[in-house]
Amino acid sequence: MGINVTSEIRPLKKVLLHRPGAEIENITPEYMERFLFDDIPYLEVAQAEHDAFAQILRDNGVEVVYLHELAAEAICEEAVKKEFIRQFIEEANVKSIQVKEDLYDYLNSFDDNEALIRKTMEGVSKSELPLVRRKSLADYVNASYPFVTDPMPNLYFTRDPFASIGNSISLNKMYSETRNRETLYADFIFRFHPEYRGTNRVYNRNFKYHIEGGDILNLTEKVVAIGISQRTSPQAIEKIAERILFDTWGNKVEKILAFKIPKTRAYMHLDTVFTQVDIDKFTIHPQIEGPLEIFELTRGDYCRVNLTKSTMTLEEVLSKALDCEVELIRCGGGDYVISQREQWNDGSNTLCIRPGEVVVYARNYVTNKILQEKGIKTHIIPSSELSRGRGGPRCMSMPLEREPW
Missing domain, CATH: 3.75.10.10 (L-arginine/glycine Amidinotransferase; Chain A)
Incomplete structure (x- = not known):
């Protein structure tokens, strides 16, 4: 092994x-x-x-063996899954606190770990998150950019x-x-x-x-x-x-x-x-x-x-x-x-x-x-x-x- x-x-x-x-x-x-x-x-x-x-x-x-399958198997424990989501958001360089919170809730809502891994790979578009009410200056400046997290x-x-x-x-x-x-x-x-x-x-x-x-x-x-x-x-x-x-x-x-x-x-x-x-x-x-x-x-x-x-x-x-x-x-x-x-x-x-x-x-x-x-x-x-x-x-x-x- x-x-x-x-x-x-x-x-x-x-x-x-x-x-x-x-x-x-x-x-x-x-x-x-x-x-x-x-x-x-x-x-x-x-x-x-x-x-x-x-x-x-x-x-x-x-x-x-496929990357998304091994990664999904690695985060099968709930605590590890949450740690993965938090680290992913941090490394995605999301600036807004509100967007970070909404993104965490969105990703944590995935029951299927393979689907979660695939979503982090393909990128999260702004249209997938609820309307952010408390926008930061960075949100307004980057309003035209289509992604919350970049695809890979x-x-x-x-x-x-x-x-x-x-x-x-x-x-x-x-x-x-x-x-x-x-x-x-x-x-x-x-x-x-x-x-x-x-x-x-x-x-x-x-x-x-x-x-x-x-x-x-x-x-x-x-x-x-x-x-x-x-x-x-x-x-x-x-x-x-x-x-x-x-x-x-x-x-x-x-x-x-x-x-x-x-x-x-x-x-x-x-x-x-x-x-x-x-x-x-x-x-x-x-x-x-x-x-x-x-x-x-x-x-x-x-x-x-x-x-x-x-x-x-x-x-x-x-x-x-x-x-x-x-x-x-x-x-x-x-x-x-x-x-x-x-x-x-x-x-x-x-x-x-x-x-x-x-x-x-x-x-x-x-x-x-x-x-x-x-x-x-x-x-x-x-x-x-x-x-x-x-x-x-x-x-x-x-x-x-x-x-x-």
Whole structure:
């Protein structure tokens, strides 16, 4: 029971997903930037695509669990449910005391916990609350804004709010306020769910510096790679390294490799630019091959972390970490135009369900064909709408258990 993930490629046994819901339809053109979207997915098709993704996993022996179900099970006790509602309202940054009271009463009136969780995810519009009689100045100033609490349309990217590392998790401090509220569900799951409560945390959501799960890759049970990116700060990596390397929970991690990648949306996370597809193969964005600045964090004396800087190509650093020669498979075959197009649609972001077998987006057909020619089995899912959120199959999945080494 609980968390057990020490690899990117060992057979996947259990995974956490979030099926897109009404939060997607609460994106409007005016607020796309606020919600970190470049376009508005068509929900009905996005759900069908996501269902196809989940079914491929089930067909291959993977147990699929859903975020809203685990969160609902975590708040089954009345006191915990009330605590969740209060914390949700506080983190939703509701200013007016009267609105807070009305919102609490509204959410507490839900008898079905799954419906409650779904409502907090999709956002609460002003039209759902009774007319507020004692308005504050903030209420008048923000009168045109349609929501009491913002929707969370990025939730279907379950990779980011927390990361599984060995038998522990990193409960992340997200880069943007928009997404940081997403970690509330994992917080309650890992505090109160009977299967996951008490799970060791090597990072916590109330820590100062931001880090996201898309930047954390379990290369082996002894080596973890973390991207220094737009959304993960070097200070957070140092903090998590201290806690992982001197962890007493039985994790076997001996080394953190910090990769410095460009701080742009196209290189949003480390798993945006490369993912492992087999024991010795990775799919990569051609422009990340290097040379790269790599920082190696290891155990030092007196519970201090040793830090060593080097400059290597991606092939060199991965070959050294895995102790074998690796092959880098370029997104789009290295062609500039094709690689840029398919990279935008997460051609390098694959979910490995067992060595040499990955889930990929249909629209990245050039990269998919290259993977197949390299002996990689591809499970292809439709992706016209899911891809509009700028995340691939790895982004949409959080492994909870893989077979051990």
